[in-house]
Amino acid sequence: MQKTIRMLVLVALVFFSSLAIKAEEDEFVVGMECNYAPYNWQSQTETAYSVALDGSGYCDGYDVRIAQDIADSLNKKLVIKRIAWDGLQAALDSGEIDAIIAGMTANEDRENGIDFTTPYYDTDMVMIVRKDDELADATSINDFSYKNVVGQISTNYDTVIDQIPNVNHMTPRESYPEMVIALKSHEADGITAEVPVAESIVSANDDLTYVTFAEGQGFDIDNSVSIGLKEGSRGTEEFIAVQEALDNISQETRLEYMTWASENAPSETNEIDGSFIDKVITIAKEYYPIFLYGVYTTLILAIVGTLAGLLIGLLLGTLKAISIDPQDNLFKRVLKKILGLFVNFYVWVIRGTPMMVQAMFVYYGFLRPVLGWGVMSSGLLIISFNTGAYMAEIIRSGIQSIDKGQLEAARSLGMSYKSAMFHIILPQAIRNSFPSIGNEFIVNIKDSSMLNVIGVIELFFETKSVAGSVSLTTETYFIAALIYLFLTTLATWILNYTENKINPNNNLKKV
Amino acid sequence: METIIKVEDLHKRYDDLEVLKGIDLAIHKKEVISLIGSSGSGKSTLLRSINLLEIPDKGRIYYHDKDILDKSIDIDNYRSHVGMVFQNFNLFNNLNVIKNCLIGQIKVLHKDHKEAMDSAVYYLKKVGMGDFINADVNNLSGGQKQRVAIARALCMEPEVLLFDEPTSALDPEMVDEVLQVIKQLASDGLTMVIVTHEMAFAKDVSDTVCFVSDGKILEKGSAQEFFEHPKEERTKKFLSRFLK
Ligand SMILES: Nc1ncnc2c1ncn2[C@@H]1O[C@H](COP(=O)(O)OP(=O)(O)OP(=O)(O)O)[C@@H](O)[C@H]1O
Ligand SMILES: [Mg+2]
Numbered sequence: 183m184q185k186t187i188r189m190l191v192l193v194a195l196v197f198f199s200s201l202a203i204k205a206e207e208d209e210f211v212v213g214m215e216c217n218y219a220p221y222n223w224q225s226q227t228e229t230a231y232s233v234a235l236d237g238s239g240y241c242d243g244y245d246v247r248i249a250q251d252i253a254d255s256l257n258k259k260l261v262i263k264r265i266a267w268d269g270l271q272a273a274l275d276s277g278e279i280d281a282i283i284a285g286m287t288a289n290e291d292r293e294n295g296i297d298f299t300t301p302y303y304d305t306d307m308v309m310i311v312r313k314d315d316e317l318a319d320a321t322s323i324n325d326f327s328y329k330n331v332v333g334q335i336s337t338n339y340d341t342v343i344d345q346i347p348n349v350n351h352m353t354p355r356e357s358y359p360e361m362v363i364a365l366k367s368h369e370a371d372g373i374t375a376e377v378p379v380a381e382s383i384v385s386a387n388d389d390l391t392y393v394t395f396a397e398g399q400g401f402d403i404d405n406s407v408s409i410g411l412k413e414g415s416r417g418t419e420e421f422i423a424v425q426e427a428l429d430n431i432s433q434e435t436r437l438e439y440m441t442w443a444s445e446n447a448p449s450e451t452n453e454i455d456g457s458f459i460d461k462v463i464t465i466a467k468e469y470y471p472i473f474l475y476g477v478y479t480t481l482i483l484a485i486v487g488t489l490a491g492l493l494i495g496l497l498l499g500t501l502k503a504i505s506i507d508p509q510d511n512l513f514k515r516v517l518k519k520i521l522g523l524f525v526n527f528y529v530w531v532i533r534g535t536p537m538m539v540q541a542m543f544v545y546y547g548f549l550r551p552v553l554g555w556g557v558m559s560s561g562l563l564i565i566s567f568n569t570g571a572y573m574a575e576i577i578r579s580g581i582q583s584i585d586k587g588q589l590e591a592a593r594s595l596g597m598s599y600k601s602a603m604f605h606i607i608l609p610q611a612i613r614n615s616f617p618s619i620g621n622e623f624i625v626n627i628k629d630s631s632m633l634n635v636i637g638v639i640e641l642f643f644e645t646k647s648v649a650g651s652v653s654l655t656t657e658t659y660f661i662a663a664l665i666y667l668f669l670t671t672l673a674t675w676i677l678n679y680t681e682n683k684i685n686p687n688n689n690l691k692k693v
Numbered sequence: 694m695e696t697i698i699k700v701e702d703l704h705k706r707y708d709d710l711e712v713l714k715g716i717d718l719a720i721h722k723k724e725v726i727s728l729i730g731s732s733g734s735g736k737s738t739l740l741r742s743i744n745l746l747e748i749p750d751k752g753r754i755y756y757h758d759k760d761i762l763d764k765s766i767d768i769d770n771y772r773s774h775v776g777m778v779f780q781n782f783n784l785f786n787n788l789n790v791i792k793n794c795l796i797g798q799i800k801v802l803h804k805d806h807k808e809a810m811d812s813a814v815y816y817l818k819k820v821g822m823g824d825f826i827n828a829d830v831n832n833l834s835g836g837q838k839q840r841v842a843i844a845r846a847l848c849m850e851p852e853v854l855l856f857d858e859p860t861s862a863l864d865p866e867m868v869d870e871v872l873q874v875i876k877q878l879a880s881d882g883l884t885m886v887i888v889t890h891e892m893a894f895a896k897d898v899s900d901t902v903c904f905v906s907d908g909k910i911l912e913k914g915s916a917q918e919f920f921e922h923p924k925e926e927r928t929k930k931f932l933s934r935f936l937k
Contacts, residue, residue: 591842593746595797595846596769
């Protein structure tokens, strides 16, 4: 028992110290999505300019080349972190990254939380349409009245759509590949984009083209992209050094980089052919490092979440199970009562709301704005506290299922309540509840997928991004289903094996 | 004779049910007291009150002249001097035989492992369980479990050992092995209070027998006097049911 507790505490310590990891001094750590060609994209092959990602292939693109030049000027090693669009600012705030170079446009909202350099690229906003559509001849945004127009979530490309009179403003999507599917299937009639992005999409999709708008007929918007640095850094040495490094990259060089990026951006959509199984195999072969990285993150979330959750559950479940002793004084009675109410409230809230809602609420409401935590540490915390509530119930019923003679025997020897709980009751409660505790692990392997809403790059998130890249939803999610099934089956097998080891008697009874 | 525990005017009620209605009892050093009486008369409640597993509503319990119902008394320390053996053994299911006997010594008496081990082995041998030191308690027979439970209590070297129907949960063929152990303890001079329905055993082992009826000690006397010349009508009636 003591060993178990010590191990759990150790895990918790590792978990919390991992939250404190910050960018290192001699590295220039840059955050980007790696899913926004031609600015940045992810690939499985190394090129002259690509940078290896932590565990899942390479990141390449215009942003990577600019970032490389800046890192060189700063005499630092370039490190690229792949972070969901919505998580970039939090990562910058928490110090997880030094800069955002992600094709991000400086606007008023973002200026509030990020200090931007001058633009490092400037383009017009255009509209991607089907080649055979009458809209291919459009010259004004007014031509898109009563049409279905879609843009990327949380970006200018989505908000500007409202400048089109009487437009049917579609629900924004996560990524361009997803929107391309919508356009090709006639669900959408136009996608807002800027020229380099549109160029790269059109070159990869023969049936698409893009329209530019005549002077004064286009969107009223600033489309330049800038480097984002930590708020409050303007005027510091670091900010000035980055700005100077950027100033040293000439207009010609920028144009050359963008031309290179547009030409080299992945053109995946038409590549994968054949039967369902052929496609599945091709996707698996091509993207296995991405899936593997997803598996890695999912397992970290499930393991840490279950162990930390067990620790929380042990504490709360015990609080819930302790009864008021007739010998307790008033203070103890009141304290027990209040703690009991608190635990009930906590369990009630957590079990009564979806983890997805908890994640959004806690991450955007507290962890990110107040503590400046990144998505992964937030994800770990959320899954741990979520699991803790379920564990509290498991431990409570485990404790209450122990015959009260066990406690009486311990007390009759002169053991204190605490000591009896720790040495006699809890070990039995944990052992008896082992199947339920193990079940929480299985649940966590699956439910960690909900953390994709705050941008944790776990298996579901990766699947979504691969599905977007290859425009093959069914095939990609089929792979994800197989992986989840494999993980849960393996976990079940290991848990059953362990259960047989620690509870041999239970099984004898079952026979 | 030195008095170890003295119970005065003890009352206990569960909601509407008054179970103990004023009990007076003195437990002297080396005395073996049997509590007999019909089911529901309050024997277990009395025993559990002496160990403070139940808190009496009224009355006093003195341990060497200290009132243990006083808030300032360290109850855990008191309990370590007053052992208890339960009808259902209540061995710790998560510990093997020897660890059942070690835990109290180490966690309560703060003995070092070697010393605790020595007395655990000594008492396990005494109850005839020396060959089962590393056995899983779940694999023992009832009689073996109860003997381990007695050894566990003895390891604390209590001044008084309380038994609540130690053989009632046993198959008939195992009753005797446990009673033999208790008899041995009696002849060693251990102070004991035993709730039992085994009349022959009570007569044989006890110095004093108390007949508990309806929350009171109705009749009390030396074993011989009690069994051969009971005074009260109710006692006679109760005993007649046990005559062959
Ligand atoms: N925790 C409790 N709550 C309510 N009533 C109780 C409780 N414990 C015992 N009683 C009741 O108190 C009465 C006396 O119980 P007690 O266990 O002391 O009797 P007993 O003499 O030991 O009987 P037996 O020979 O059956 O063990 C019984 O009627 C019983 O139902
Ligand atoms: Mg009883």
